[in-house]
Amino acid sequence: MSKDSVTIQRAEVEDAEVLTETCKKAFDSDSEFGAPGPGGPPGVDSIEWNIDKIKNRHLHYYKILEDNEIVGGFIVGDRGLNYQVCERIWIDPDQMRKGMGTKTFELVWEKYPSADLWVLGTPEWNTRTNPFYQSIGFVQIGKTRDYSWDGIYYEKRITDGFPEAMSRIEDIQDRQPRVIVEGKVENIAGPRTVSSRKTGEELKVADITLSDETGSIKLVLWNKQIPQVKVDTNIRIEEGYVKAYRDELQLNVGQWGMIITLL
Ligand SMILES: CC(C)(COP(=O)(O)OP(=O)(O)OC[C@H]1O[C@@H](n2cnc3c(N)ncnc32)[C@H](O)[C@@H]1OP(=O)(O)O)[C@@H](O)C(=O)NCCC(=O)NCCS
Incomplete structure (x- = not known):
């Protein structure tokens, strides 16, 4: 398997079972990367949660495919033309560390050419996601405290200068x-x-x-x-x-x- 044959497509309800399986496996492996215990984010092991998110019109839920096999998922929080949120990304642990997460982001960015600002949060303790997001150009801008976890907040500015998405x-x-x-x-x-x-x-x-x-x-x-x-x-x-x-x-x-x- 190689990152060059990775594609993304909008997920459909029929994909929910496999997406839930890969998602649970991926987040379960967080216990090796600083997670205080098993669990992961909400809905990680729930087919219903994933169906609900696939149907949610404020979210764009993608399946990540490698030779037509689902190897992960990516959920975009759709905030309009120029600003988008990475709500969640995961890669099946069997396929991790082969550049697929990086390739997926590149494919997602191509789908939102007018978005000049991407943001996301990740738990402070996560010794895998923090280096991953930094490796693809996300910059830590601050911290959030309104979740059940203390979060590091990242942004990636796609173009130079003050983002259109922001106001003075x-x-x-x-x-x-x-x-x-x-x-x-x-x-x-x-x-x-x-x-x-x-x-x-x-x-x-x-x-x-x-x-x-x-x-x-x-x-x-x-x-x-x-x-x-x-x-x-x-x-x-x-x-x-x-x-x-x-x-x-x-x-x-x-x-x-x-x-x-x-x-
Ligand atoms: C985070 C995640 C999506 C990364 O996917 P991936 O396909 O394995 O990442 P890539 O192979 O593209 O890695 C790119 C770079 O990120 C960094 N990185 C990735 N995994 C890492 C790890 N375990 N430890 C340290 N750095 C890591 C490295 O710099 C890596 O480059 P390198 O392999 O050349 O050193 C994947 O680990 C995952 O699904 N994790 C569980 C779910 C999760 O926490 N998702 C994010 C929160 S919503």
């Missing part, structure tokens, strides 16, 4: 979706407790002043998001969205949003 604070507009912005946490007001209008539940909310060289914006954080930021640190928000309230722009971290503490 002065360019942020009302109702802008999918905001990716970096800035310094100048101030944290709160948290204060408010009651949800819908459920009456008590919620904690804090107003953060985030600034870059072009300006400042109010970032509104809720509950578990609040302890993720500290004054005087630089952070990046991904999948933020903007709403004006009493003529003031407010940046929020959406359901799929991320807070990344930059290095």
Whole structure:
């Protein structure tokens, strides 16, 4: 088997069983590369989970083939034209370390020619994925703490210069979706407790002043998001969205949003 005959195709429901098998095998082998125990990420051994992801219109689920045999999978989190997320990649352990993971990324990048920014997170402990992502040009930009694991967050900028996918604070507009912005946490007001209008539940909310060289914006954080930021640190928000309230722009971290503490 060789990396030169690797191809990728969109996965279909009929592929779910084999994909689940290879996925479970691949992630089980993480126990040799720093995993605190068996398990792997959610759904790793569930055919239903994989069927659900194959059908999910926000994800692009690919099977990795070598001579028509499934040797792994790649799940893209589809974020639009210029920014994409590698949600998951795996190669059957029998085929690892033959350049197939690298070749798969090259094939995926070809499918998204307008994406100038690719991002992903991987657990800090993983002594295999960290060198792998670095070997294909991903650069560590920071850390995330909103998963069950402490994550290293990587990006790969495909073109030179400031990525189209990102905004400077002065360019942020009302109702802008999918905001990716970096800035310094100048101030944290709160948290204060408010009651949800819908459920009456008590919620904690804090107003953060985030600034870059072009300006400042109010970032509104809720509950578990609040302890993720500290004054005087630089952070990046991904999948933020903007709403004006009493003529003031407010940046929020959406359901799929991320807070990344930059290095
Ligand atoms: C991470 C993974 C996809 C890499 O796939 P692969 O096809 O084996 O990777 P490649 O052969 O293209 O390796 C490219 C480079 O990555 C690095 N690398 C890969 N595996 C490595 C390992 N076990 N230890 C150290 N470096 C490694 C090396 O620099 C390697 O180049 P080299 O072989 O010339 O030294 C595969 O190990 C895997 O499926 N892991 C389990 C699932 C997982 O953790 N997925 C990622 C998280 S979503």
